[in-house]
Amino acid sequence: MILDRVIKALIHRGDLTVTDWKGVTKRYGDGGLPKSHIRFHSVAAALKVALDPDLHLGEVVTDGTLSIEQGSIRDFLGLLMQNVGSGQTNHPLHRLAYRARLALRRVHQYNPVGKAERNITHHYDINGEIYDLFLDRDRQYSCAYFENEDATLEEAQLAKKRHIAAKLGIKPGMKVLDIGSGWGGMGIYLAQVCGAEVTGVTLSHEQHDLSNRRVAEKGLSDRVQFLLQDYRKLDQTFDRIVSVGMFEHVGLGHYKEFFTKVSGLLAADGNALLHSINRADGPGITGAWIKKYIFPGGYIPALSEVIPHMERAKLYITDIEILRMHYARTLAEWGRRFTANHARAKEIYDERFCRMWDFYLAGSECSFLYAEMNNFQIQFAKHQHVMPFTRSYVEQEEARLRQLEKSAKL
Numbered sequence: 001m002i003l004d005r006v007i008k009a010l011i012h013r014g015d016l017t018v019t020d021w022k023g024v025t026k027r028y029g030d031g032g033l034p035k036s037h038i039r040f041h042s043v044a045a046a047l048k049v050a051l052d053p054d055l056h057l058g059e060v061v062t063d064g065t066l067s068i069e070q071g072s073i074r075d076f077l078g079l080l081m082q083n084v085g086s087g088q089t090n091h092p093l094h095r096l097a098y099r100a101r102l103a104l105r106r107v108h109q110y111n112p113v114g115k116a117e118r119n120i121t122h123h124y125d126i127n128g129e130i131y132d133l134f135l136d137r138d139r140q141y142s143c144a145y146f147e148n149e150d151a152t153l154e155e156a157q158l159a160k161k162r163h164i165a166a167k168l169g170i171k172p173g174m175k176v177l178d179i180g181s182g183w184g185g186m187g188i189y190l191a192q193v194c195g196a197e198v199t200g201v202t203l204s205h206e207q208h209d210l211s212n213r214r215v216a217e218k219g220l221s222d223r224v225q226f227l228l229q230d231y232r233k234l235d236q237t238f239d240r241i242v243s244v245g246m247f248e249h250v251g252l253g254h255y256k257e258f259f260t261k262v263s264g265l266l267a268a269d270g271n272a273l274l275h276s277i278n279r280a281d282g283p284g285i286t287g288a289w290i291k292k293y294i295f296p297g298g299y300i301p302a303l304s305e306v307i308p309h310m311e312r313a314k315l316y317i318t319d320i321e322i323l324r325m326h327y328a329r330t331l332a333e334w335g336r337r338f339t340a341n342h343a344r345a346k347e348i349y350d351e352r353f354c355r356m357w358d359f360y361l362a363g364s365e366c367s368f369l370y371a372e373m374n375n376f377q378i379q380f381a382k383h384q385h386v387m388p389f390t391r392s393y394v395e396q397e398e399a400r401l402r403q404l405e406k407s408a409k410l
Contacts, residue, residue: 003050009091014079020046034079037070052097058289062356074335074362081370101285109251111297113230117203119297120249124204127348133341134334138185142245143327143375153333158410161189164242166397167273167379170194174239177265179231180246184211191223193404200226232261241265241272248277248298252305259313271381278303281372294360303376310380318387319379327375331365
């Protein structure tokens with residue numbers, strides 16, 4: 001009865017069929033699209049989801065006590081999010097859970113040196129072959145930049161690196177810092193194509209090892225170094241600073257610390273670019289399931305939470321670009337590739353892991369489609385005279401970099 005009341009309160013659009021643990025089937029919504037059919041295999045699973053879907057829906061999918069009978073996990077989550085959006089439902093039980101998590105969000109996002117590394121290790125130091133099953137060849141694990149409808153994932157990830165490099169306006173010999181350097185793709189591009197001297201920092205041992213192996217294989221060790229180090233421990237200055245997909249791990253209570261440190265690392269005539277997922281509907285919380293199982297300590301910010309800290313750090317915003325549907329398309333491709341490689345993922349881990357990552361990738365895609373998520377790229381400097389007078393230089397620089405990419409045989 002509790003489950004029935006909760007679903008009736010939440011689902012008004014689409015066609016959701018629910019079969020309970022006794023085999024009783026009910027339908028919810030207006031009978032239109034999208035359609036999905038789910039089955040609960042225990043009363044405990046149904047009760048947990050009814051009381052706190054933000055945490056328990058992912059758990060019961062992962063442990064197999066909720067199965068998808070018709071359609072895919074993406075179809076089901078898409079139907080759900082088209083009805084409830086970012087998850088702030090009007091059901092009193094769910095509002096109570098949301099308010100409690102909102103009150104504790106700074107505690108959950110407390111990421112001092114040391115704890116930040118443990119949180120990063122949780123997600124990025126799993127068996128690295130998993131990432132090869134769904135990422136592009138360069139292992140770009142952030143929003144791609146699709147320049148046209150026909151672009152492949154590989155082309156779009158290369159375009160992302162080119163777009164960011166063009167905005168930075170890098171000249172040969174410039175010292176560039178990559179905060180959250182991942183598996184090295186961005187740093188290698190900036191050295192190989194732009195001629196920069198690159199220092200990258202990551203807290204992932206697996207990323208550190210692989211990125212430095214890639215540097216050695218490409219003969220770039222004289223121009224690129226990747227450090228297993230917290231950015232807060234750096235003490236030199238750089239002409240350019242870039243950070244892609246790392247800011248989501250900083251935590252709300254550390255934004256002042258982040259921008260104060262970046263300001264200290266940035267040369268007086270330098271510029272920087274911050275690429276992050278953006279919460280377009282304003283401040284919120286990290287989903288309980290995502291926080292517990294996928295990205296502990298993480299938080300997707302709203303622009304209104306970021307910009308005040310930049311202003312207080314005396315950083316001058318020179319450009320903001322919003323990438324709206326690019327991450328939805330990126331995640332759709334990741335999900336397709338992961339599904340195609342399901343058997344290999346199961347060999348590496350198990351079926352439970354596959355269900356968990358299916359839920360994570362599909363839920364993330366639907367968040368960008370239906371729950372007010374997008375990406376921002378904020379370019380900033382220490383004064384307003386650093387960058388060219390108009391944005392036309394970005395396209396001109398992208399054209400120049402395309403020619404250099406051919407010479408570098410990317």
